Amino acid sequence: MAKSSADDIELRRACVSAIDDPTQKIIISIRVSMSRGIFTKSSKLGHQMAKPRVLALFTQSKGHSTTAFLRVLKYSTGGVLEPAKLYKLKHLSKVEVITNDPSGCMFTLGFDNLRSQSVAPPQWTMRSIDDRNRLLLCILNICRDVLGHLPKVVGIDVVEMALWAKENRPSVSTPRNVQDGGPVAFAVPETELKVNFEKELVSQAEEEEMEALLGSYVMGIGDAEAFSERLKRELQALEAANVHAILENEPLMDEVMQGLESATICVEDMDEWLATFNVKLRHMREDIESIETRNNMLVMQSVNNKCVIEELDKLLERLCVPSEYAASLTGGSFDEARMLQNVEACEWLTSALHGIEAPNLDPAYANMRAVKEKRAELEKLKSTFVRRASEFLRNYFSSLVDFMISDKSYFSQRGQLKRPDHADLRYKCRTYARLLQHLKSLDKNSLGPLRKAYCSSLNLLLRREAREFANELRASTKASRNPTVWLEGSTGSGQNANATDTSTVSDAYAKMLTIFIPLLVDESSFFAHFMCFEVPTLVPPGGVADGNKAGYNDDLGIMDINENDSKSGKTSAELAALNESLQDLLNGIQEDFYAVVDWAYKIDPLRCISMHGITERYLSGQKADAAGFVRLLLGNLKSRISVQFSRFVDEACHELERNERTIRQMGVLSYIPRFATLATQMEQYISGQSRDLVDQSYTTFVGIMFVTLEKIAQTDPKYADMFLLENYAAFQNSLYELANIVPILAKFYHQASEAYEQACTRHISMIIYYQFERLFQFARRIEDLMFTVPPEEIPFQLGLSKMDLRKMLKSSLSGVDQSIALMYKKLQKNLVSEELLPSLWDKCKKEFLDMYEGFAQLVAKIYPTENIPSVAEMRELLASL
Template sequence: MAKSSADDDELRRACEAAIEGTKQKIVMSIRVAKSRGIWGKSGKLGRQMAKPRVLALSTKSKGQRIKAFLRVMKYSTGGVLEPAKLYKLKHLSKVEVIANDPSGCTFTLGFDNLRSQSVTPPQWTMRNIDDRNRLLLCILNICKDVLGRLPKVVGIDVVEMALWAKENTPSVTTQRNLTDGPVVATVTESDLKVTVEKELVSQAEEEDMEALLGTYVMGIGEAEAFSERLKRELLALEAANVHAILESEPLIDEVLHGLESATNCVDDMDEWLGIFNVKLRHMREDIESIETRNNNLEMQSVNNKALIEELDKLLERLHVPPEYAACLKGDSFDEARMLQNIEACEWLTGALRGLEVPNLDSTYANMRAVREKRAELEKLKSTFVRTASVFLSNYFASLVDFMISDKSYFSQRGQLKRPDHADLRYKCRTYARLLQHLKSLDKNCLGSLRKAYCGSLNLLLRREAREFANELRASTKASRNPTVWLEASTGSGQNVNAADTSTVSEAYAKMLTIFIPLLVDESSFFAHFMCFEVPALVPPGGLVNGNKTGYNDDDANDDDLGIMDIDDNDSKTGKNSAELAALNESLQDLLDGIQDDFYAVVDWAYKIDPLRCISMHGITERYLSGQKADAAGFVRLLLGDLESRISMQFSRFVDEACHQIERNERNVRQMGVLSYIPRFATLATRMEQYIQGQSRDLVDQAYTKFVSIMFVTLEKIAQTDPKYADIFLLENYAAFQNSLYDLANVVPTLAKFYHQASEAYEQACTRHISVIIYTQFERLFQFARRIEDLMYTITPEEIPFQLGLSKMDLRKMLKSTLSGVDKSISAMYKKLQKNLTSEELLPSLWDKCKKEFLDKYESFVQLVAKIYHPSENIPSVAEMKELLGNL
């Protein structure tokens, strides 16, 4: 029997190569023919032609689960397998063998997730029944082992498949799901046979059926005799039973007499017991009546005592101390009165909690006195919360207005002022504990207070940032550098961007150093001050990027408000997503608008020196990597926006420089080294000086864009004059290598382009040298090429007898070509020197030219010695080498 394609290792490897990267493993791969309804139907032959395909069963492990797939692969134009379609075996609902196919090798696979069920599914035709059974058996086993179910099978007998599995035992590959994960193992078809038989009839059921069938066959010929024998035995047993009953009659009479006597004794005893039971019941009722009266009296006494105690406790709970009531109704929130207000809040919180059902018996909750007292306490609470909220809103606004009105607090002309919020926070901490109690009394009141605080402080922060940024730019001395870096009109030797612009990036770094930790501190203080249930942003006195988060050494613990949690139920150490969302929304109100001043510094720095974007990008990345706390969302967004803006500005500079390179293409005639090549080396040197932190990617992307445009423009310019294209290319690629030699040794990206330029240089040299050699020695090497072409078709001995290749033709050619070989070599050197603007390249080019010529001439000498005769009078390679050396 021919070898099945399922055992073709080459086919399996081709399938694995086609799905490389999908993390799937091939279980089986087999060749099939794809058609659509060709059996028993008429139609156009072209559309019903069978197409070669490969069906591959694959599996993929995902955790403890295994996914199974059916892949359809087709052959590309070059005969390489490539994926065509992918089906998930979990959607396989039906396997149907086409009845119209007399060979039984054609079947269809039905999937329940196909978009259009009206389209006729493809029919798959196997080479023989064995291949068909092997594929379908593998599909059914995977469905059972991996998916735990079997699809509907139509048109094929599973018993036939079981018999086939017994007879065929070639090695196949299947996949078992073990406890340690999916493992691909090799088993035989005998193992698969067990699986199929398990699906049909178990071993025990098969044995029972065989025993039953054996009994049935044995008795079919003796049915009448067996029935007669049973009848005779039944009659004999009945006769024996009747005789035994008749013999035991005296014994039965004696037993009945004894039972009658026992019944009379039992009736007498039952009558006596009934009399005693009535007397005992009367006695028990009398005793229970006496005990009930005594218990009721005792219970009433205990209940009365407990009721008096409970009422005393309840009255104590319902009592409102007059001093607390006065504080809660008043509107004085001076610092001197805060202690009394805090005590009143604590009492009110405890009182309200004491009247709630968990702390108060549910039977008291609906009492009129309790309901009235609860309503009174709720009224006190709402009055106090409203009064305190109005006071705090006005207090926050007054604090900020006082600071804004003092101009000396902000940066002034000639003086940068570091923001100092120590006094502001000190005054706010006076009311921190009050805010804790307001939250415990009414959580909804914090929303308006948070908005009021954010609105007031936002004005202060934006004013501080604006004044600081303005003075920072005004006090920074830096000469503006031109953005024309790669302009062709600028001389390549001119030293552009000689001015030092480091003060620009230092100014940007100073802006971040001052304000980023300030914003983090303000976010942390706001989160704790306004009672958000989130973890701390940074530990007290912690470090951010190596800088202390506090702005005054004596105020390093600004985040610690000195407050203990009032309610243990309110203290949550876990992350609360709802609280974090509310906090970030409030921080947006607190800090929104301050980013404009950071953007202004970035834009200002870009105008002075676009390359400073590299330094600013690295500075921003270092700060961004230090902001990991969830509650500092706005600061991370601000740094991310700054990083994006810096990248955008730098990309704008790169695009402008690339446009300057492309403008070189419009020049009519270009000779020698283009101006942007040495200028790019100057630019790259400057960019490497500005790299800080992780800005390597930003610069490497710029290098890639620059050099790609440079090389493309260089090739386009070279095509304008094909006669001098190779000279132009080799001079420019050599200049690119010379100018970037030092940088390419330390910068991997430039090293890649250095090697690319080196390859292009070598190719241009080879082409140019070949043209020069063939110009001077055309007849010599054409003669050799004709000989080489004929050697593919005829023997070397026959070549001297070909037209134009005789010994006489050889000698004529040698005489005309090599008679003045020294003059030809000299002409070759002069032609190489002609049109070469970079004289320093001439020695290396001449060396390459001599080596190439000698290699070609040596091949010619060997060819002549092989075809004609070694004694043929031609100059040796050594003589030619000496002639070249004398020039």
């Protein structure tokens, strides 16, 4: 016999893993086939294709209560078990074994809580009768022990099941629990694994009574064949008795048959009557359908006529031109008092034009003569109104600006700086803002000439205001010109200390920007919105310029005209058109800014640094796309300031280069301390982001200074190193404090320090060799020979014998104190900067000791028997001088 799937441990593990709930304990799991039975017309049971499934019984304890579940699991595409159905056993009402199944392995489970009782329950087919009995007994035991009741059992004898359970008791076992999905324990006690059959469907007492009854019944029966013959005889007797009973009831059957015949006659008569009535009803139904068809056609014709009348009324309403609007569009005045009527007429005209265009008008009406004539009439009204309004606005803009230009009180005058105020101009322009928006809706091409007219008129006003303001600003600024030529070698070194204070110059430039840059941004923003450009706002909320706070609250009254024309619809072409118009609006005003920059440069070139920083701050604040001209103006100002400052730097560099041709001096050059003074002054002028401008000038200045210094030093090579070390030392001393806070100057400070050390080394070596040339020349010859000759053979070389060594020591070291004193005097002789002497002398002594120590080591290695003054003695001698 094949092993039952109920004993498959791997199947249990797969079921536990699929449920993945440690609180539920598995009782039994078994493989089944699922199908659904259907009853055909022949009343025979059919089957659908069977599907493999796994039935598993689980229990879950919560406190003192226990819940039992019947789970249906199916195989996924990858062959992995996954939950499909869940039934609670407390709702199990019926267990039925299919009697038509000859194998006896098919059964159904009925639940009283299923939503649709009309659908046939699934039929479960087991592999064997043993598997069937095993599962059903387990279900019934759980229902009785856990739930306290038994479902209805149909198609199987409970006595037969009890006997089977008794015979198969040792082989039925179910593990109680799989702890947390881990491996199943095979060493569980047998008392816990076996299903409890002591509490079977039939009690022990009932079973004993049944056995006694059966025993009494078969008592006296010797063999099975005799018993079978006896049963056959009893069966034949019972069948004969049934036939006799039927024959005795024949009169009753005759009466029933007569009643059936009379009923059949009545039914046939009724069928004839119904056929007659059906014909009459069919004729009547045809008549009613004909009447309804004619009635429906009349109703449809009435509805269509009504709809046609309504559509014609609407069309006539669209085609009608109110007389008051026609008068305003063709000949009305554009005075401020009449603007409300003009705007209303524009709104009506716009809506009327849209109303006769697709999709607002049915395409079927487009070819009607009345619609074509009305469209032509509206187009004529539109062109007439656009022409009249455009002509009026061009004249209006020109008259407003002419009036302001003719009044001198609008501009700066002698002794009085006048801040430009366009509040009244904008107030008067706002009156026609809605009119411009409607002109754009009617004809976009009409705004081009109007924009040019507005820009042309306002450009005259802005240029006049800037020119008068710049002239008065320069006239009222009191600042004497600073005549200092910062790096010119012919002037005294202390001339720059008392330079004239020229801060009023950069203050005047800052004031020019403070007044006019917000004004120009303001005008750009107002122009963009007033002339209906689809661009974002130029000034962020709250960004109000001084003196023109009303300008940012320009309620042009255009947002409620056509909300679809929002800022999000801007295009690059629109921005390009706006910047082109702003060029016409503001072009020429830059000349007055350039004049202020040139004027400030003539007074004090270093003020270019402050003006450069001020310009960069304003430039970084202009981020809006529509302020293109203002950013361009600030960029040009920044470039012009940079050019002017570069001009100053070039002139100063020319003065430095002249030193090469006209100055031949010893000591520190005059432009060294002058550059420190200039750098200090430039650092005071740095403002904002002008660090790059100053650092670039430092690079130019220092590069020319160092090149010029080297060229002047080459004119007298004898004193070149002394000249260089003095000047490089002076450069470091003058820039020590600035180099600690300015990175670019720190770089040049280190370059000068390296050049100073190199010049010191060369100069000191020259002095030492001048006094002790024979001594160190002898040492150099030994070092050269050591590359090719063994040390012990060097004393036998020509000119390097021990006698030659003694002669050289006698001539070089006799009176060494006097030689060292002469070395000090020679170091002091041409040194102009006396403060450098102590450090130079210390370097000279250290270098001499290092060289002498190297000589002493050579002598000890080559001439070990010869005695020379030790290094310690020489150090003491140097310290005593």
